[in-house]
Amino acid sequence: MKIVRAKDYADMSRKAANLISAQVILKPDCVLGLATGSTPIGAYKQLSEWYQKGDVDFSQVSTYNLDEYRGLSHDDPQSYHYFMRDNFFNHINIDINNTHVPDGANPDAAAACAEYDAMVAAAGYPDLQLLGIGNNGHIGFNEPDNHFSKGTHCVDLTESTIQANSRLFDSIDQVPRQAYTMGTQTIMYARMIVIVANGEKKAQAVHDMCFGPVTPQCPASILQLHTNCVVVADEAALALCPEA
Numbered sequence: 001m002k003i004v005r006a007k008d009y010a011d012m013s014r015k016a017a018n019l020i021s022a023q024v025i026l027k028p029d030c031v032l033g034l035a036t037g038s039t040p041i042g043a044y045k046q047l048s049e050w051y052q053k054g055d056v057d058f059s060q061v062s063t064y065n066l067d068e069y070r071g072l073s074h075d076d077p078q079s080y081h082y083f084m085r086d087n088f089f090n091h092i093n094i095d096i097n098n099t100h101v102p103d104g105a106n107p108d109a110a111a112a113c114a115e116y117d118a119m120v121a122a123a124g125y126p127d128l129q130l131l132g133i134g135n136n137g138h139i140g141f142n143e144p145d146n147h148f149s150k151g152t153h154c155v156d157l158t159e160s161t162i163q164a165n166s167r168l169f170d171s172i173d174q175v176p177r178q179a180y181t182m183g184t185q186t187i188m189y190a191r192m193i194v195i196v197a198n199g200e201k202k203a204q205a206v207h208d209m210c211f212g213p214v215t216p217q218c219p220a221s222i223l224q225l226h227t228n229c230v231v232v233a234d235e236a237a238l239a240l241c242p243e244a
């Protein structure tokens with residue numbers, strides 16, 4: 001696990017975007033695993049600007065997102081389908097048919113998850129997986145648990161995640177209680193992982209991810225065992241990691 005210290009959110013976003021654009025430049029038809037949440041928005045913005053300047057070309061890239069709320073239509077402004085179009089896909093030259101997000105609109109959880117797993121496997125798994133980290137150490141929507149998850153599955157969101165994500169909804173009652181998420185094992189199949197974190201709220205989770213025991217109680221801690229994982233975090237998120 002390599003830890004890259006960034007000055008602030010803008011610096012973190014640029015550094016993460018640099019790693020992603022290097023992947024696309026080196027392998028134009030690469031598979032990117034993508035994340036939602038507030039943290040990666042700056043990196044998506046930076047990549048979109050570099051695309052506009054002609055520095056990076058997404059025409060052959062395909063993408064697989066980590067997760068989606070169960071029960072939201074693809075056009076619901078709170079859905080991750082919508083988020084990805086709004087924050088990234090609409091601003092670059094990616095073929096929208098090559099972008100994939102778990103189908104939260106399919107009420108048949110088993111079918112939706114099995115179908116998504118088959119697609120990610122058929123694509124050969126991501127060359128690079130971008131991740132954010134939850135305040136409780138979750139990756140994707142893999143919440144603290146007594147075992148690490150494997151493939152795509154339906155999860156009950158924890159109260160802390162519902163609370164944290166309620167800032168993006170009109171009221172906490174509107175936050176969906178379930179989601180479909182890529183499993184931890186699938187995330188670990190990515191050939192490179194870039195995990196971004198900023199702000200003091202993430203400091204404990206970042207410390208536990210990098211220096212705590214490897215335990216499903218902090219799902220991100222398993223990344224210590226990945227052979228090519230880069231943590232890009234700002235000073236505030238690294239406040240409890242002075243040794244990093």
Ligand SMILES: O=P(O)(O)OC[C@H]1O[C@](O)(CO)[C@@H](O)[C@@H]1O
Binds near residue numbers: 039165
């Ligand atoms: O970047 P944020 O908004 O803090 O979210 C962190 C994590 O939480 C999620 O949004 C899910 O709650 C993940 O997709 C993300 O990685």
